Amino acid sequence: MTGDTDDRELLRATLDVWHPDCWGIESSEQTGASVVGHGAATDGRFAFERCTIYGDSSEHLAQAVDVAHESTFITAIDDLGDGRRATPDAPAMGRAARDVFIEYEATDGVGAAFVSRGFVLDSHYEVRGGRETWNLLVRTTRDEFGRTLDSIRDDLHADITLDRLAPATQAPPPERPDTHAEALTPRQQEALALARRRGYYSWPREVTARELAGDLGVSKTTFLEHLRRAEATLLGPDERVE
Template sequence: MSESSAELLQVTVDVWHPDCWGIVSTDRTGTGIVGHGAAIDGDSGYERCTLYGDTTDQLEQAIAVADELSFIRTIHPFESAADAIRPVMGQSTQDVFIEYDANEGIGSAVLSHGFVLDSSYRIEDGIETWTLLVYTTRSSVERSLDEIRRARDADISLEHLSTAERTMAPTSPPDRRERRLTPRQREALAVARRRGYYEWPRRVSAGDLATDLGVSKSTYLEHLRKAEAELLGRHPFDD
């Protein structure tokens, strides 16, 4: 691969593969998962995730399903310090730390091909959605995905592929109206800007952004619309 032909790419894939605790758990219980990171140490894989659902009973069922799977070594529910700043808007959530057999998970195969998780991944209705960064050629992306498909007997659908690099724009002090936003409104707006919600065509849906934050679509849109109204000049006498 020549250096001149390589570029920083953003890749979004939908994935199904056997022996995945998250796919089995969400499919059986109707919960969702937001994954925040993974690590590999020898034959053990580790993940830090947030489960979300309608009730705490549903979350307990999801944890019980995962705990019964042969390829899960340990699962530890815990209270994260991030809970103090992560908005929990209308849904029950539970953070968990998972240890599993890395030979059964798809994370090790993805990481070994140079892909890096961009923000978080999500699992709903038995399907994983990953947004990844990789520095390579576009043709190499599909070859790498083919190798992962064969290695993990996986179904992988390439949903999005684009250049991730952007020209840096000069920064400016926040607008007076933006300083008046609540933390939840500010986060809703920031993730929409970062993920390409305002680009044309849109790179991501409001439902996807809501899932990334572990909230319902209606709740996410409520905070986003209030932020937009503030920035678009709901107060006509502001300068």
């Protein structure tokens, strides 16, 4: 990443990302598992990452790994065994975890796209409900930052939303404790995230429950059960509307 060195500053960015042919996104959409990535490295031709997959059970993890093996995006995947549960909210992401080491063409992955343009992963990135959340550090100008995001969008046909951009020295806003959200199962998180993203809560509604159920490959009854239980948990016993 280039820019006038006199105008550069160290920035911390939070990005919401979707891009095609991503095994993590495909896995979270198809199985409801969650993925945490611990950073990419690239030798120019290939990129390499260690990821932790979270799910409800060992069988759930096996399903998620199967999606990775079937993905045309990945050139190699190695099972590293039980996950190290290295993220603060790991218990909320699933009761079981497995580490994998993946290899893919450097031109195909958003992780390699960030690394090759001077971004540094700030702790980890997460994939839940078919979307990725990236926390990144980069030294650049604000104008160059915008142009770089545009180039990644164009190169990968990616949907990237900037959630936050601030000087790295500025403390991030305090997160509101959400003990209710921690109680959601991965399937409930998936149903809720999809409903929000597709406009189920818009007025008028932009999508039906039947269409969302079809996207998840479940029946309408099953989808609504996941969604209603998630809503009830988030509202809490003293906040429910009769």
